[in-house]
Amino acid sequence: MTTQTKAAVVLLSGGLDSATALAVARRDGFRCHALTIAYGQRHAAELEAARRVAAALGVVEQRVVRLDLRAFGGSALTADLPIPQDRSAEEMTGGIPITYVPARNTVFLSLALAWAEVLGSFDIFMGVNAIDYSGYPDCRPEFVEAFERLANLATRAGVEGRGHFRVHTPLINLSKADIIRRGVGLGVDFHLTHSCYDPAPDGAACGRCDSCQLRRDGFRAAGVPDPTRCAAAVVK
Numbered sequence: 001m002t003t004q005t006k007a008a009v010v011l012l013s014g015g016l017d018s019a020t021a022l023a024v025a026r027r028d029g030f031r032c033h034a035l036t037i038a039y040g041q042r043h044a045a046e047l048e049a050a051r052r053v054a055a056a057l058g059v060v061e062q063r064v065v066r067l068d069l070r071a072f073g074g075s076a077l078t079a080d081l082p083i084p085q086d087r088s089a090e091e092m093t094g095g096i097p098i099t100y101v102p103a104r105n106t107v108f109l110s111l112a113l114a115w116a117e118v119l120g121s122f123d124i125f126m127g128v129n130a131i132d133y134s135g136y137p138d139c140r141p142e143f144v145e146a147f148e149r150l151a152n153l154a155t156r157a158g159v160e161g162r163g164h165f166r167v168h169t170p171l172i173n174l175s176k177a178d179i180i181r182r183g184v185g186l187g188v189d190f191h192l193t194h195s196c197y198d199p200a201p202d203g204a205a206c207g208r209c210d211s212c213q214l215r216r217d218g219f220r221a222a223g224v225p226d227p228t229r230c231a232a233a234v235v236k
């Protein structure tokens with residue numbers, strides 16, 4: 001059995017998108033190796049969420065790599081900058097926000113590629129989404145395709161033709177509501193996930209950052225009860 005199923009590396013942040021991407025990879029028959037990056041993110045609560053999701057969805061193993069991007073900063077997630085709150089949909093789609101982490105998905109995919117090559121895997125899953133997203137350039141199909149080309153040029157396994165690296169982005173053309181429906185259909189317990197950029201010390205969501213708003217709107221549009229635990233002061 002194990003020789004017939006293929007291994008995949010799944011980037012797992014602890015958010016609802018990556019949890020759903022992991023569930024899709026499992027459904028597609030991959031043995032999933034979850035990779036979580038502790039990059040010094042302000043919302044470290046998502047690391048605990050990633051552990052919960054990895055356990056609940058039965059990964060082969062989870063590795064947490066520490067790579068502190070606060071060494072560079074340049075983002076409200078990795079430097080002492082305020083997280084935007086209560087932005088309108090127009091504001092959210094009007095440009096690349098301060099929560100963009102410079103080159104984050106390039107860095108993360110590079111780490112996933114390194115691990116995949118060690119495992120003899122040619123399949124990487126990530127939960128990027130180009131529809132209900134925050135305008136990040138490294139969540140677009142053009143970026144993913146470019147990285148896939150790079151992966152096959154940059155590795156011994158690629159150059160020796162042992163296989164062809166693929167970056168699977170099963171959510172890239174789905175709305176947040178569609179992602180939630182897909183996840184529910186695959187048995188994802190979204191109560192385990194964390195999306196907020198600026199949680200309270202106890203992990204409660206702020207309810208006001210872009211990520212909280214996109215998540216809340218997604219649950220509403222999907223007609224699925226929202227399991228998010230918000231800080232007490234937040235009025236929905």
Ligand SMILES: [Zn+2]
Binds near residue numbers: 195197198213
């Ligand atoms: Zn929030």
